[in-house]
Amino acid sequence: MKRIVILGGGVAGTLTANYLVPKIRGEIRDGNVEVTLITDRPYQVYEPGFLYLIFNRLGEAELKRDIRELLDPAVNIVIDRATKIEAENNRVVTENGVYDYDYLVIATGARVVPEEIPGLKEGGHWFYNFEGAVRLREALAKFTGGKVVVSVMGVPHKCPVAPMEVSFILHDFLKRRNLRDKSEILYTYPINKIFTMDPVVEMIQPMFDERGIQYKTFFNPLEVDAKNKKIITLEGEEESYDLLIAIPPHRGAKVVEDSGLGDKGGWVPTDRYTLKVEGYENMYALGDATNLPVSKAGSVAHFQAEVVAENLAAEIEGIEPTAMFNGKAFCFIETGWEEATYIWFDYYTPPQPVMPSKFVHFVKMAYNKAYWLTARGLL
Amino acid sequence: MMEDRTEKLVEKLVENQDAIERLIDKIIMLEKTGAIDTLADLASFVKVAEDTLSDEIIKKNAELVANLGLISAKFTSDNALRLIDAVGDAICRCDKEPEPVGVTGLLKALNDPDVKYALGFLINVAKALGKALRERA
Numbered sequence: 001m002k003r004i005v006i007l008g009g010g011v012a013g014t015l016t017a018n019y020l021v022p023k024i025r026g027e028i029r030d031g032n033v034e035v036t037l038i039t040d041r042p043y044q045v046y047e048p049g050f051l052y053l054i055f056n057r058l059g060e061a062e063l064k065r066d067i068r069e070l071l072d073p074a075v076n077i078v079i080d081r082a083t084k085i086e087a088e089n090n091r092v093v094t095e096n097g098v099y100d101y102d103y104l105v106i107a108t109g110a111r112v113v114p115e116e117i118p119g120l121k122e123g124g125h126w127f128y129n130f131e132g133a134v135r136l137r138e139a140l141a142k143f144t145g146g147k148v149v150v151s152v153m154g155v156p157h158k159c160p161v162a163p164m165e166v167s168f169i170l171h172d173f174l175k176r177r178n179l180r181d182k183s184e185i186l187y188t189y190p191i192n193k194i195f196t197m198d199p200v201v202e203m204i205q206p207m208f209d210e211r212g213i214q215y216k217t218f219f220n221p222l223e224v225d226a227k228n229k230k231i232i233t234l235e236g237e238e239e240s241y242d243l244l245i246a247i248p249p250h251r252g253a254k255v256v257e258d259s260g261l262g263d264k265g266g267w268v269p270t271d272r273y274t275l276k277v278e279g280y281e282n283m284y285a286l287g288d289a290t291n292l293p294v295s296k297a298g299s300v301a302h303f304q305a306e307v308v309a310e311n312l313a314a315e316i317e318g319i320e321p322t323a324m325f326n327g328k329a330f331c332f333i334e335t336g337w338e339e340a341t342y343i344w345f346d347y348y349t350p351p352q353p354v355m356p357s358k359f360v361h362f363v364k365m366a367y368n369k370a371y372w373l374t375a376r377g378l379l
Numbered sequence: 380m381m382e383d384r385t386e387k388l389v390e391k392l393v394e395n396q397d398a399i400e401r402l403i404d405k406i407i408m409l410e411k412t413g414a415i416d417t418l419a420d421l422a423s424f425v426k427v428a429e430d431t432l433s434d435e436i437i438k439k440n441a442e443l444v445a446n447l448g449l450i451s452a453k454f455t456s457d458n459a460l461r462l463i464d465a466v467g468d469a470i471c472r473c474d475k476e477p478e479p480v481g482v483t484g485l486l487k488a489l490n491d492p493d494v495k496y497a498l499g500f501l502i503n504v505a506k507a508l509g510k511a512l513r514e515r516a
Contacts, residue, residue: 057434073456106451147386324453342405358429364432369441373448 002033002316005092005099007255008080008107009039009067011375012301016105019309021072024316028074033316034143035074036099038092040081042067046371048298051162051334054140055173058368062132070375082108085259087280103282103312105321106261106268108253110288110296111156115130116249117153123226124244127166128158138314139243140173144240145182151231152189153221154249156265158288158296161343163187163247164195164204165334171211171246172337185212186239188219188231200333200343203353207335221246236327239305250296252289267291272347277310284308292327301375332364462500 006013017037019190023054027033040320042352067077080094085104089270092099093196112128114120118305124137132207167187174180187194187208194208195201208215224244231239251257252266261268269278270290277283286308287301294300311321322347327347333356340361343351354360373379394401409415453459480488486492 005411066515073453359425362432362434362437365437366441369438370445370448372445376449376452378448378452 001031002027002101002102003100004033004035004105004312006035006037006102006105006107006252007085007092008105008109008287008289009037009041010107010109010287010301011042011044011298012109012289012305013037013039013105014044014067014070014375015302015377016286016308017075017313018070018072018106019305019373021074022377023309023313025315033269034076036068036076037071038078038080038082038094038099039067040079042079044070044375046158046207046368047128048371049368050130051159051169052368053133054127056137056141056350056351060134061282062223062369063130064371065375069211072377081243082255083258085255085261087259087261090282092192101282103284103315105308105312106277106283106285107287107301108256108287108289110156110250110252111254112248113251114246117221117224117246119224119226120153120244120246120248123224123229124248126246127162128248128250136245140170140371143174143179145174145176145179146244146258147184147240148233148245149187149207149239149241149246150185150247151188151219151221152247154247156296157192157250159296159331160196161200161331161333163189166212166245167208167213168211168335169337171213171264176337182212186241187213187215188239189215189217190220192217195343195352197343199351200353203341204333204335207356213246215232218347229328235365236312256289263291265291272327274311274321275304275325275358283312284312294327295329295331297329298371298374300328303328332360332367334361334364336361363378 002129014037017035020026021028021035024033028035032105040204043066046063046065049058049063053060053063071077072115078094078097078099080096082092082094084093085106086093090101092101092104112126112132113131114124114126122349124133125139127136148170150163150170152163166189169333170185171180174183189195193201194205194217196293205215211222216239217240218235219237222232222234223232224230229241231241231244233239252262252268256268257266263269268285268289268291270276270285270292271278272292275284275286275290277285286304288296307323307325310323314321314323328344329346330342330344332340332342335356338361339356339358341353341356343353345351370379392433395476409418488499
């Protein structure tokens with residue numbers, strides 16, 4: 001019997017399982033193949049929803065769904081924390097067991113490490129995990145005016161456009177609460193422009209100007225002085241704030257680092273086309289876990305899952321795997337409380353944002369609820 | 380001031396000459412075929428939707444679709460389809476008028492190989508249902 005182990009119950013892991021199982025259902029039914037998904041929690045979190053949770057537009061319960069509702073019933077679900085991938089022995093060790101595999105899919109995602117910026121935990125907020133988002137929601141509800149700094153403190157980070165989105169929505173949020181006149185919004189980015197992609201900069205920067213959202217580039221925070229509410233940067237600047245919304249540094253999963261499979265950021269070295277882990281013929285990696293120069297975004301995991309599932313199914317059937325990932329990403333960009341645009345791009349095509357509209361915003365709002373159909377492999 | 384604006388407009392037209400020519404060709408084609416009226420109607424429809432819908436309505440409907448979709452994915456898997464198809468056949472073929480059945484009738488029916496087979500299926504479902512319920516408890 002061939003054993004396929006998928007490590008991770010986020011978008012990448014769930015979608016890989018849901019695309020793979022229907023392709024090899026006969027083999028599973030005949031007992032020739034077993035698909036096991038290991039995840040450390042019994043539910044999945046829709047992380048893009050944090051952007052809405054902080055403004056109280058989506059609640060906690062709306063962002064979680066039982067993993068059993070999302071997975072094909074033919075998948076063995078193991079709720080356990082993986083502690084080590086023993087690549088040489090083809091097995092995954094968890095806190096409560098050991099799982100041998102013939103093929104492994106690493107879909108362990110990314111984690112935020114605010115502790116890497118001294119003072120950030122004490123002096124700042126973020127919305128890149130549940131705890132942080134809930135805390136920021138409280139801070140925003142109590143905010144009565146002042147200087148808000150939205151600061152990207154490390155790349156790569158999940159959902160690259162979210163810092164721009166939070167700035168736009170914050171602008172409208174403060175206006176709706178009659179606080180915009182008493183507030184400043186400052187957006188900071190580590191490189192020499194406000195975003196990595198020029199077509200996006202060309203659209204967004206004038207929109208920042210129109211709304212009076214200030215920005216600073218080449219801004220690389222080293223530490224946060226929580227007591228005096230100041231950010232100190234590598235460039236020698238000091239920036240004061242009343243409310244700091246940070247995008248904390250990210251790293252790959254601990255299990256990847258502890259298994260010696262990651263680079264210095266904990267990202268898994270992965271072939272950009274085949275999605276095989278470099279140096280291993282029976283291991284694939286996808287989603288936020290990889291070291292690929294693509295956005296760490298759910299849509300990327302989605303498009304990659306199609307490739308991994310197709311190639312794994314081919315390997316099981318004894319056919320040469322030929323599917324290749326072309327770098328495709330799709331991102332909505334909320335440009336206010338009720339308007340949005342979107343971009344898509346791949347290895348060969350640069351992004352070209354469309355005019356922001358209410359209609360695109362509605363599509364995004366609908367998707368926030370319909371996302372679970374994507375996880376199930378239906379949308 | 381006016382000259383400035385005109386100058387900029389001409390500059391823009393020259394810069395985008397190819398795109399404008401293609402656009403004009405498309406507009407002419409739309410007008411000649413009458414499709415432009417349909418487009419205008421469609422735009423009005425989208426505008427009405429934009430003006431009347433709200434985040435809440437969108438969320439509620441999308442949630443309904445998501446829930447139906449997740450459930451329907453299970454009832455349309457190949458295994459479920461085979462079983463539902465068999466149930467459909469059974470209902471269609473069962474043209475006998477029902478008769479009251481007591482304990483004796485039930486015991487007698489249990490000798491029928493088809494009833495035995497169906498009972499086996501129901502027990503399988505009960506077993507899987509029990510497991511699924513326990514997992515969700």
